[in-house]
Amino acid sequence: MRRRKLRLPPYAKSFRFRLYLIFTVTIALLTAAFVTFYVLTELNAFRSNMEREGKLLATVLAQNARLPLFAENREALDILADGTARYPSVLSVSIVDREGRLLAQQVKSQTVPGDVIDMRVPVSSPSGVLSPESALLGQPQGNEQRVIGEVRLKLDTSAARERLVALVAASLAIGILFWILVSLLCYQILKRVTNSFNLLLGGIEKIGNGTLSARVGLDGDDELGRAANAINAMAASLELRELENQALQDELLRAMRLEVQEEKKQVMARLIQTNKMTSLGLLLSSMAHEINNPNASIRFSGHMIGKMLADALPLLDGVWQEEGEFYLGGVPYQKARLVLTENAGKIVENSERIAQVVQGLRDYGVGGGGQLRQRLEINGAVSAALSVLACQMKRDVQLHTSLGTSIPAVAGSQQQIEQVLINLILNAMQSCAGRSGEVHLSTRHDVAKGEVVVEVRDNGVGITPETKERLFEPFFSTKLELGGSGLGLYISQFIVSEHGGRLQLDSTLGKGTVATVVLPVAPASVVGMLPAQLGQHAADPLHEVG
Amino acid sequence: MSLLKLLLLVLFTLTPTLALAYDVLLLQSMHDKGYDEAVRGFKRDCRGSVRRIVLADYAELDLTRITREEHPKLIVAVGDRALELAQKQHATPVLYMMALNAKPRGAVGGVSMLLDPGRYLSVFGEMGAERVGVLYDPARSGGYVKRAVAAAARCGVKLVLREVHAPKETPAMLASLKGKVNALWMLPDTTAVSPGSTEAYFLFSQAERVPVVTFADVYLSMGGAVALTIDRYDIGRQVAELAQRVLDGNPPEEGGEPPRRAITRSNDSVVRQLKLNGAVGH
């Protein structure tokens, strides 16, 4: 079923139309009320006027009829009645005496219209007239009136009806004319007003649609004009705000672009580092292979020499006992015997040491040890780092190690922590370059905070405040010409933060620097589940320097 | 004390006899200003003792008994009713005044309320009115009109007479005088002049431009030109003179005398409008 709804034409919804409707209806109502009021008042006035006129007519007639009535002069009364009946509104006139006898009558029309005014006025003798006797006696004039008859008038009100019709017609005509005039005037005024309104609305819509440069072209200091000014001001400020926004956005975009570039640079740096490391690793592993092969034959040879020497020595001893002193390579046998034994041992020993160092280098270079979640003994990491650094040790730098006991394991990659420590130790040693310095390496467990702390202290040159600000920037180095890459602290910082820890450098210029690595202790349950580090080398007493 | 008591007793026993001794019994119809005026005039000039009885104070007055017992020498009747009553006895002579309608019969004298026609005629003469309209009821004013006609003939004024037998005839009779008179003479005739018809005279006067000469001041205010009025006080005095003559032993003269004094007044504005002789009145 289709629902029928009163459908208004679109113009009926406009403000102008509604206002106009209200105005015209109000004016129409007012005009109607006024016309009604006017007609009613006028009609009443007319009717009362007619009554007054009739009364006057009757009174005059009564006055004139007094003597004829007294004299019962019918002729005179007839003439009087006739004269009165000539008045247009008079329907009939009759004059009766005191006893009600009809003395004169004039009837103009028999047809009795609906509304007839019946007017009766008594005819009385003049007041204050005395009888001759009283007059002679000098009695004062009285004022009693004697009714001697009655005048009856019937008045026609059809004139009133005609007048009413004329009045209504005229009033209606004037009213309608007035209504039309005022409506036209209203329309003009409304048009002007609503034009401004529509202009305002149009402006607002345009601004609302985003054309902020649009303005409401409305002047005048009325409310609408002020509203237009306010809207224009608003649009202007919106426009300004948008321009500002645009500028900010551009700036942001630029900043973001810069940041992306920075990031890219960092990524590049890491790639470079990785690349470097990878090539270094490859180099190291091939080098280890090259070294290991001859080293293995050296060790084998050493062993063989040792074995053969062990077999040969009793023979040579027998010779010495039998033969007495003899020389081997220009050295007396007894002395040569000692050197031989010692050197044979040294060959094997040093060859094994070579093998170990090479193994260490290989682990460091090749180490895929990116795995973070592994069981990590910090002291082990320190030892490994030191063994890598063994060859770098300088005569004039003394390295002191004090490793804490019962330090719990940490979750992390030993490879990476080793790298961090190597970087720190290298920096510390480099800071003491050219003079005799001391580097203290210590580990401890901060139970209260649940942290494992590694401290690398030196008494080097220290760090200037300018440098300090840029310590962790990649490629920032004060030792570029000495082979510094400026990546050491950057990578270390990265690794430590990957482990959930922090790296701090505290320095006093000219006195030295303390680098601290703090790593969170993993909960025992977690640590227990972690696999042991692969390729972990036990602390080698050989590597313990000084 | 006893002396005083005795004196009082003597006084009381004697008073009735003293009170009853009087000469004139004044019989007044009713309390009225006009009557009182005349009575005052009478009393002023009457030398005899007077007892005054106002008929309106009594339901019924036995005049015969009073005259028999009190023996007044004269009865003075004031007003119509008093005159009628006084004429019912014949023992005592009667004088009358202020009686307009009652007919004096037999040996009854007095002063009538009608001025001598000559006075009116002289006024008409002064006005230059040759024909004067008169309305009268022959039953009431026939005698007076007869005298007037005689007097008019003497001074060259013609009276145009119209008889009226009922008050309602007056307007018509007046209408019949149209164009026939130079003046109207209004008589104190109750038939010709009734409250209902009075204004007809003045309407006629106005329409025909003829003056109305009348008998009382009140009519001046209604449009009358000249009024010749009686002087009631003087009438009393006039009657007192007659009474003295009767008391002196002469029988009263039959028929009434006209009042000896008349007051002439005029309505100036009417006189002016009708362009009457300025000498009229005053």
Ligand SMILES: Nc1ncnc2c1ncn2[C@@H]1O[C@H](COP(=O)(O)OP(=O)(O)O)[C@@H](O)[C@H]1O
């Ligand atoms: N222990 C230290 N004492 C003095 N300066 C240091 C120390 N550690 C680092 N620095 C300063 O920090 C800079 C950056 O160090 P790093 O990132 O390891 O790069 P590199 O060692 O290749 O120069 C160094 O150039 C140095 O000036």
Ligand SMILES: [Mg+2]
């Ligand atoms: Mg470094």
